[in-house]
Amino acid sequence: MSLNSYGHLFRVTTWGESHGPALGATVDGCPPGVPVDEAYLQQFLDKRRPGQNKNMTQRNEPDAVQILSGVFEGQTTGTPVQLMIENTDQRSRDYGEIAQTFRPGHADITYHQKYGLRDYRGGGRSSARETAARVAAGGLARAALKELAPGIEIKGYMTRMGEMEIDRSAFDWDAIDSNDFWIPQGPEAAAAWEAYLQKLRKDHNSVGAEIEVVCRGAPAGLGAPVYGKLDTDLAAAMMSINAVKGVEVGEGMAAATLTGTENADEIFMGENGPEYSSNHAGGILGGISTGQDIVVRFAVKPTSSILTPRKSIRMDGSPTEVVTKGRHDPCVGIRAVPVGEAMMACVVLDHLLLHRGQVGDGPRGTIG
Amino acid sequence: MSLNSYGHLFRVTTWGESHGPALGATVDGCPPGVPVDEAYLQQFLDKRRPGQNKNMTQRNEPDAVQILSGVFEGQTTGTPVQLMIENTDQRSRDYGEIAQTFRPGHADITYHQKYGLRDYRGGGRSSARETAARVAAGGLARAALKELAPGIEIKGYMTRMGEMEIDRSAFDWDAIDSNDFWIPQGPEAAAAWEAYLQKLRKDHNSVGAEIEVVCRGAPAGLGAPVYGKLDTDLAAAMMSINAVKGVEVGEGMAAATLTGTENADEIFMGENGPEYSSNHAGGILGGISTGQDIVVRFAVKPTSSILTPRKSIRMDGSPTEVVTKGRHDPCVGIRAVPVGEAMMACVVLDHLLLHRGQVGDGPRGTIG
Amino acid sequence: MSLNSYGHLFRVTTWGESHGPALGATVDGCPPGVPVDEAYLQQFLDKRRPGQNKNMTQRNEPDAVQILSGVFEGQTTGTPVQLMIENTDQRSRDYGEIAQTFRPGHADITYHQKYGLRDYRGGGRSSARETAARVAAGGLARAALKELAPGIEIKGYMTRMGEMEIDRSAFDWDAIDSNDFWIPQGPEAAAAWEAYLQKLRKDHNSVGAEIEVVCRGAPAGLGAPVYGKLDTDLAAAMMSINAVKGVEVGEGMAAATLTGTENADEIFMGENGPEYSSNHAGGILGGISTGQDIVVRFAVKPTSSILTPRKSIRMDGSPTEVVTKGRHDPCVGIRAVPVGEAMMACVVLDHLLLHRGQVGDGPRGTIG
């Protein structure tokens, strides 16, 4: 049992602190024979990397991932893959005040209360930098999915940022990669989102966000009763991301407002198997995939590090006000998009392997 | 690795099908010396039991829990506790049609696709009857919590059912146990909820619900980075309950709409340690408890088994219409309240044990 | 993490005490579609059952196994299989003295020191009766192996009992089932073993034993680096059996006395793939099966419960002498044979499933 690990057969353990020498992911259980190299993984790291545009923190880390083990002559060997990212932009500074102060909304106080000591440099282990390791592991998962289930496509995008919300009637899958917010909308929407965010930044404020991640092309049958459900694992995966406060599958929290007649996804026989009139279920029934799109949403709270003073206390109990200068994203939700994709990739691959182990490769129950 | 298990040190494995001879929970890792007997556990089973009132299915199971192991002379021994509930109300009937048909919204089709065969009697393993085993295990967790952390109180209640929503300005903690819906409201509200639900039932319809579960009195320091976070485990626990489609901690999905200044829980020094100006975080920072109330919400979809016909297919692919007669709750959310409480109890106990193992019993970081 | 469980994908959790109402095994991860019923499992229980012959304790338990879940219409469904054995021969007696006394060689004293209380009736959880649950689970594993790898045969036999040792030059595989000791020898040897054991019994003594378990027909490729090695899991499985003090694979402890030239298993190309000049390795190289016989041996200490008085202390520290009357096998090693077979079956099935999950069903590296 490792508390810094996730996955059943594709098992990812992340390690490292924000301002230590390096951080990374130890991945055990990657299938052998998967073609992968550092350049392939780097594209996902680059998507998450700070400093790309003015809507992100200007901290300038190359976030170059190194493969230290488990890959030989361009292929995975079936042994643990160590993915390491060196921390290169650790500005030397005076941590005197921050070492004694608990920043509101941060894990400073709870780490102190739990462990009696903490790496106070940039949040240490609780920093969102940890998600770089997840993205590296997610890249490896995608490489394996390309081999095992080439029809699978995984895509994340923002659906809400404070007052801004996407217009689902104008949903444009192809636009996602063309704007700074990974929104499935045209350039005008992106411009409006940017104006909104820059206004917040100038106001020394920050804002929350909602991200949706979709997996297309996954076969029916992934997942397992009753605590290894696909949605259970997805909920855990997304909730484990820094600052996430809610996770939804399909209708999500809105399911509480629906009636049974409204919520039913009726079933028809299509040319290639069962089809559904709708996808309120988010592609999962009884914890097992239906073959429809797997749809997960999660909400990220506003960045706690803001320039507006917030009241807090020091370790000695004395009152203080915290103004977090540093380099911080006004909306961490932007960076959460590739992280959510990475978690989806890891969970789906893991369940593909689990299914193969427990049930076998061949077709099980056929219909029609 | 067991896919029908949850918990790290307090490890619960549930087993059994809706219409098999029995179902139950194998609980490993319960601390020794905990006073418990069947009568203590039974009170929680009785809260969840069908047939209590007309807002529930009239299936009449006594749901009597038996302790088969791990308890000696009224105390747990530290060895596995086997909790068994016999299925006594298995009406004999003709399953011919249901054996061939996939009920929309149920796991019939996905179990068939995954396994190639399924126990079609009443949903088999995917039936909500499985949650009786969770409630039994949750009772054991509560007994252990009484010994290890007697100040902890865990309470669940409905906050929404379709169009009905609680009035938080009239929140009444003491009213929860006095009405059929476990709502923290007076008898008038309960009457309105009942009228609403009975109308839906007569319309051959059902409805979703939102449940909130609160843990009061938990110490600061429970939880662990970064995939053994307290909220990660709570999200998994709640999402694993049948029909749940969303999980929230504190602000939940609404965090996406807030700004950093709005969302900040400012910290002050109180007489007994840190206090907070608010609890947007739901009592958890960086995955570790703050000592505030731990607040989790989840949404349950409407009962899929309704008397209104829904289109579906048979195993041979032929079209059909499904009308689910049988005995079904028009709102499974009512019964989900004690289940949510049970999961909270198990997760909190588990993290108390984990904390003790990894950090020790004594105080770690003190403040002031 | 469950401390009463073993296996990765085929996960067995045993529960129950010697004199409680029942004991059993909760098996998660059995593949679906395996034909099995109680009669099939019972044959393995019967082999282990006490009271069969005068070389065993005369305690007369039918040890009837019941399948409570996970099997439907004669086939496993892929959901947890609950195997329960009721304890029917719990003689009522006065436990006054035994409740206060620590029997030498038993876990009485360590359970007391660890937990502060213990089920003192017949050893409670530490009784060898727990192995009945393993044998039931092993029967299920054998049923699954028949489907997944029908060429596999698993057989255990005694190789030593005190001064008696088998003559490997007269090894007779077919004789194993024809004598009370499961020795691969003719009736004369069995008679000599019986005379030796009855002499010890009359002398109020007991004796240890060595058991060898062989798995024939397992494919090459089972096992995994470096802590999920096939021999690592076998060592843990066998050492977890009551009274076992040593485990060997292939040459075992004798490997310490060999030179490299003596120990080499040279490789040749046979008609159906690689063949070896010898099997010092016991069928495992680098933790992975070679396709040869998998050979494991383990030693069981003499029954600690004997009629010869042994010095000990009571809970209050006062000195006493213990004479264990009751019904006890003079050589628990006889009963350990089916237990060792069960553990081998569980481990081999588990690694077949793991291999399928991590590497896939199809052939990987071929030779020639």
Added chain:
Amino acid sequence: MSLNSYGHLFRVTTWGESHGPALGATVDGCPPGVPVDEAYLQQFLDKRRPGQNKNMTQRNEPDAVQILSGVFEGQTTGTPVQLMIENTDQRSRDYGEIAQTFRPGHADITYHQKYGLRDYRGGGRSSARETAARVAAGGLARAALKELAPGIEIKGYMTRMGEMEIDRSAFDWDAIDSNDFWIPQGPEAAAAWEAYLQKLRKDHNSVGAEIEVVCRGAPAGLGAPVYGKLDTDLAAAMMSINAVKGVEVGEGMAAATLTGTENADEIFMGENGPEYSSNHAGGILGGISTGQDIVVRFAVKPTSSILTPRKSIRMDGSPTEVVTKGRHDPCVGIRAVPVGEAMMACVVLDHLLLHRGQVGDGPRGTIG
């Protein structure tokens, strides 16, 4: 579930190949507040390091361990500790022949059969170099034990090497560190062992060894029924070391030859609690420590890489003869001593944490 991990709460995952850029151990679950630095760990690495004397391979790796995470200002923080060792002595060479050939006694053939490809450079993942990572993790475990249970002492030594065997009547605990073989004997014995080994080396041969590891000062109560037994975990830990073929606790395999009267460890009341007349049990009863010395032995097979030609085949099935030149220990058992100590340290620490989690810090059952 990770197949390259061991431990329950103190969870070690090793990664890396013999000739890759680096190898190491990811350690999750180390308690916070443990003083440790690289110099402390290095002393254990140095004990295992090749090239120290002429009885070891002359491969000259500094084996310098780096701490990349989890330690801050000289103390562990409770977050994952990454221990990395760079491979600096990777001689460039032509692997043409070795890439196609299976060395007898090595995992070349089984890795090929399992995975379809392998890192053939120096054994890749199956190389004994992997044990350097274990030794680093074991050093961390020792640092934690010093804090949690300062009375514990762990020591390993050779007890047999081919025809050479220690004289237990001349057992000298203090001599262990004074000779190249870690034998508890005086310089004359060490000289005889050296002469024996050099003779074998000149004969192009190698030899097996038996190592005993003792843990003194562990409290009673460590371990857990029935598959988390202390001896079960020790058996798995030792069997997972490269080339190990047998594991014994206390009497070990010899238990098969003893009678019940001979084997009994009688119990007396001493000044500080129970004392025993002997330690046939090796300090473990029912899987739980008694407070006596915990005694484990394991046998290592002779080095398979020898200069004497052995018959084998190539990947294409053609016959060949293998002469392993390279730099190889004539007796890998020497190097296995610190590895066995490291595994003992990890297992004992893990069970201390487990006991604390499941039962608590305070005293449980007292005697007298």
